[in-house]
Amino acid sequence: MIAALWHNLDYAASVILFCIGLYAVITKENLIKKFMGLNIMETAVFAFIVAIGVVDGGEAPIMGPGVEPPFINPLPQALILTGIVVALSTTALALSLIIRIWRQCGTIEADELREVE
């Protein structure tokens, strides 16, 4: 398994990044830190999917005179561009909700919020 993982080091790195994000989501009480953890998890997924499209020795998929195959797979990049924009949207909405919680309750610590109710 270790030998197989050594070939897929990029994928293994994104799993580690995913776990770091998950750790932050589970353990941090501050809502902004929780959401930063969620963003790290998103980034891990993006890195993983972009890494799938990599071809050894490939060039950027921009045609023109003087470029020749192999090319990097353009499809994961296009999908992840969409994903990044949606991640931006969710981040903006979540931060505004956190600002609203701060205004209403005066705290953004999850454990204190449970007592406020």
Place this chain on the structure above:
Amino acid sequence: MIRRALVIFVLVVVAIPLMLAMAELPPHGSPDAPPQTHVAPYYLEHGPEEAGAENVVTAVILNYRGFDTQGEVTVIFTAMAAVVAVLVAGGAGVPAERTAAPTTTPVSLIVRFIVRVLAPFIVLFSVYVILNGHVTPGGGFQGGTILGALLIALTLIMSESDARALLPQRPERLLQAAAPLTFFAVGMTGLLLTGDYLAYPHSGPTIWIATLMLTVVEIGIGIGGAMVVATIFRTMGADR
């Protein structure tokens, strides 16, 4: 202590199956892996002459998967609308002590000077990125984000009324919706030209029309994206 053990247990339970799955995947970078052998070769081969964009990523985003991107620009517009609704609409009911005198530090002279000097170059760069999205890396979203960052930087160094005067109030609403509106307009143009919504003229002598339509969509996405990013930032910073 039990809590910490539980957290480690959860992380291990998540990580080990994922690592096993990663070890089973085809080797990283191999040209024969399934993602590289199905639809991607078609895009790489026919993209430039069929879609009117030498950058195949742009061809995929705006031409082959245009519907997807139209939904995406609608999502960021909706997110901006939701941020405004959450933060502006519910202003009442704030306890008094929390609205009391926010302390803002004035921005230093150096920061103000540098932003003012760099602003024209940032605008130039963002226009370049937007307009060259079909031949170089870049495109509407990337250029729009650069433009939006410039708007945010200018908002930071100016007083609030100056920053508001930077963009007039009336077309602002239209500019925020620029991306979905441009997509709709170009989609209808495609309907008139080819008989299908969001279809572009195929390869042949009329391919320049497709390139022109792609460029119009890029400009729309760029303006709309910049306005959305700047509006979200301003709405969040309005009650500093």
